[in-house]
Amino acid sequence: MAELAGFQRYQLAFTARLRDPQNQPPLAGVPDERMAVYEEIVFNNLFESVSACFPVARKVLGKRRWLKLNQAFMRDYSANDPLFRSIPAQFIEFLQLPAPGLQQLPPYFISLCHYEWVELSVASAAAAVIQEAQPAVDLGHGRPVFSPSMQLLNYEYAVHRISPRHKPRQPESTQLLVFRNADDHVKFIELNAVTYRLISLLQDQPLSGRQALTLLANELQHPQPESIIEFGLSILEDLRSQGVIIGTQD
Amino acid sequence: MATISQIQGTGLGLKRELIPQIQSLYGQEQLANIHFVEIAPENWISAGSKAARQLDWFVERYPVVCHGLCLSLGGLSPLNVDFLQQVRAFLHQYKIPVYTEHLSYCTDGFKGRQGYLYDLLPIPFTEEAVHYVAQRIRQTQDILGQRIGVENASFYVAAPISEMSEIDFINAVITEADCLLHLDINNIYVNSVNFGFDPHAFLRHIPGERIIYSHMAGHYRQTPNLLVDTHGENVIDPVWDLLEDAYRLFGAFPTLLERDNNIPPLGVLMHEIDKIADYQSKASQRSTAFQHAAELMTG
Numbered sequence: 001m002a003e004l005a006g007f008q009r010y011q012l013a014f015t016a017r018l019r020d021p022q023n024q025p026p027l028a029g030v031p032d033e034r035m036a037v038y039e040e041i042v043f044n045n046l047f048e049s050v051s052a053c054f055p056v057a058r059k060v061l062g063k064r065r066w067l068k069l070n071q072a073f074m075r076d077y078s079a080n081d082p083l084f085r086s087i088p089a090q091f092i093e094f095l096q097l098p099a100p101g102l103q104q105l106p107p108y109f110i111s112l113c114h115y116e117w118v119e120l121s122v123a124s125a126a127a128a129v130i131q132e133a134q135p136a137v138d139l140g141h142g143r144p145v146f147s148p149s150m151q152l153l154n155y156e157y158a159v160h161r162i163s164p165r166h167k168p169r170q171p172e173s174t175q176l177l178v179f180r181n182a183d184d185h186v187k188f189i190e191l192n193a194v195t196y197r198l199i200s201l202l203q204d205q206p207l208s209g210r211q212a213l214t215l216l217a218n219e220l221q222h223p224q225p226e227s228i229i230e231f232g233l234s235i236l237e238d239l240r241s242q243g244v245i246i247g248t249q250d
Numbered sequence: 251m252a253t254i255s256q257i258q259g260t261g262l263g264l265k266r267e268l269i270p271q272i273q274s275l276y277g278q279e280q281l282a283n284i285h286f287v288e289i290a291p292e293n294w295i296s297a298g299s300k301a302a303r304q305l306d307w308f309v310e311r312y313p314v315v316c317h318g319l320c321l322s323l324g325g326l327s328p329l330n331v332d333f334l335q336q337v338r339a340f341l342h343q344y345k346i347p348v349y350t351e352h353l354s355y356c357t358d359g360f361k362g363r364q365g366y367l368y369d370l371l372p373i374p375f376t377e378e379a380v381h382y383v384a385q386r387i388r389q390t391q392d393i394l395g396q397r398i399g400v401e402n403a404s405f406y407v408a409a410p411i412s413e414m415s416e417i418d419f420i421n422a423v424i425t426e427a428d429c430l431l432h433l434d435i436n437n438i439y440v441n442s443v444n445f446g447f448d449p450h451a452f453l454r455h456i457p458g459e460r461i462i463y464s465h466m467a468g469h470y471r472q473t474p475n476l477l478v479d480t481h482g483e484n485v486i487d488p489v490w491d492l493l494e495d496a497y498r499l500f501g502a503f504p505t506l507l508e509r510d511n512n513i514p515p516l517g518v519l520m521h522e523i524d525k526i527a528d529y530q531s532k533a534s535q536r537s538t539a540f541q542h543a544a545e546l547m548t549g
Contacts, residue, residue, distance in 0.1 A: 004326075005376075005378040005379075005382065006376065006378065006411060007373070007374040007376045007378055007379040007382075007409075007411065008326055008382075010374050010409055010411050011324075011326055011355065011358065011371075011373075011374070012326060012358060014371065014407075015326075015358035015360070015365070015367060015371070016358075018367060018371075019360070019367075027410075028410065029410030030407050030409075030410065031407075033476070034406050034407045034476070035407060037406040037407075037472075037476070037478060038369070038371065038406060038407065041369055041478075042367050042368070042369045045368055045369060046368065049368075078360035078361040078362075078363040078364070078365040079363075079364065079365065079366040079367075079368070080363040080364045080365075080366070081364075081366065082292055082320035082321075082330060082333050082364070082366060083292050083295060083296075083320075084292055084293065084368060085293075085297065087368070123298065124297055124298040124301075125298055184299070184300050
């Protein structure tokens with residue numbers, strides 16, 4: 001930064017105090033009760049934005065540790081996005097910094113926060129341009145087209161089952177699918193590893209349902225590929241009925 | 251497309267909570283005094299398909315103005331040009347003719363990034379700050395290709411290093427930046443109590459011809475000497491008196507009600523909007539010279 005003007009040095013002392021009222025000195029000539037208005041408003045805004053997005057993470061951590069973590073977010077993190085909506089995503093970025101708030105966080109904590117944030121982000125994501133898709137019919141011969149809001153999620157912990165009374169003791173590989181349906185509701189679907197792989201294949205390559213399932217049967221070295229294909233088609237049909245698959249392309 | 255000359259009469263700050271009520275009562279006499287609505291671009295830029303559909307609905311029916319929160323005109327970090335480009339595209343996409351911001355700052359450049367603090371912090375009123383802020387307003391106007399309005403902000407801490415009064419600071423910035431004034435009537439009152447000055451005297455030094463529109467709002471009385479600008483209460487009588495005085499001085503200018511917290515049903519807000527309309531109808535028309543000046547200035 002270029003050399004600061006006098007008013008900027010004052011501003012910097014002002015914001016330093018807002019970021020860390022417990023350790024930064026008060027400003028000379030500024031009444032404490034007036035400064036306290038800013039200290040409270042600025043912190044509470046941030047705290048409420050974060051807390052609203054992570055109701056489970058907040059409860060799992062407990063009131064006191066959650067408060068301390070948010071104070072550290074205020075003190076140590078430099079937010080770079082002007083949109084209020086981005087605060088939860090920036091909080092996750094903060095959690096991934098070395099020793100956020102010098103706290104020992106539970107090993108599943110970042111995954112849990114990410115899972116809670118995804119719901120918000122999928123709800124508010126701009127609508128992608130929906131590809132041309134026939135309402136369709138044959139998911140075996142056509143290339144299934146997924147809802148543009150769909151995301152595959154892969155966690156080391158069963159994040160969707162975590163609660164204050166159910167804190168995971170060990171990792172449990174977990175695959176989920178999230179999407180926004182036609183009514184703008186966010187839905188999560190728990191997947192098994194095979195279905196997760198099937199959807200990944202269809203996302204990554206231009207394959208028909210049958211081609212993807214044949215590949216999958218090969219990968220699994222299944223003795224009866226036809227049974228995998230049949231079973232897989234019924235899964236795709238189910239995803240279509242839920243609105244995850246919105247049609248097919250030739 | 252809405253033009254600046256369509257920003258007239260009385261308006262309402264658009265909150266998500268109010269949208270269903272406005273949509274269901276649209277066209278009815280009860281809402282006749284909503285002539286324009288205001289949104290914060292920070293809440294609507296890339297806000298998803300549902301928000302986009304809602305905004306389309308409003309743009310088709312009302313002139314819309316944008317009132318920003320996070321540009322940080324007095325901030326320590328470089329002006330966020332990427333964000334301003336987004337604002338520019340947003341204004342263009344929704345054909346929004348007006349963009350205003352606060353005479354405040356919300357970034358401190360912490361760790362070489364913007365360092366958003368997401369609130370309106372007070373700029374010390376110094377000579378250097380005048381030039382700094384005016385230059386950033388000019389830069390903003392260059393990027394947007396239009397004049398912006400700047401709002402007199404409410405605040406709670408007077409910087410001991412200030413070299414001039416708030417009104418002198420506002421006038422100096424506006425003159426040097428050659429921008430418009432977004433006059434917040436409630437903020438004049440809040441600051442007059444918080445810092446002990448005469449709000450009516452303040453008003454007399456306002457450059458009336460540069461007012462693009464004004465805000466009315468309520469505040470929270472924390473102590474007799476400390477008002478907090480919460481936008482969560484009804485407008486109080488001394489603020490109505492100030493509005494009346496302002497109309498008497500400058501003629502009736504467009505005025506919008508802000509209510510951001512503790513939001514009552516729309517019908518209750520309409521009483522306050524109707525009351526603004528009432529004050530406007532009793533005031534003289536704004537001189538056409540003022541109107542022309544405002545229009546030319548957005549050129």
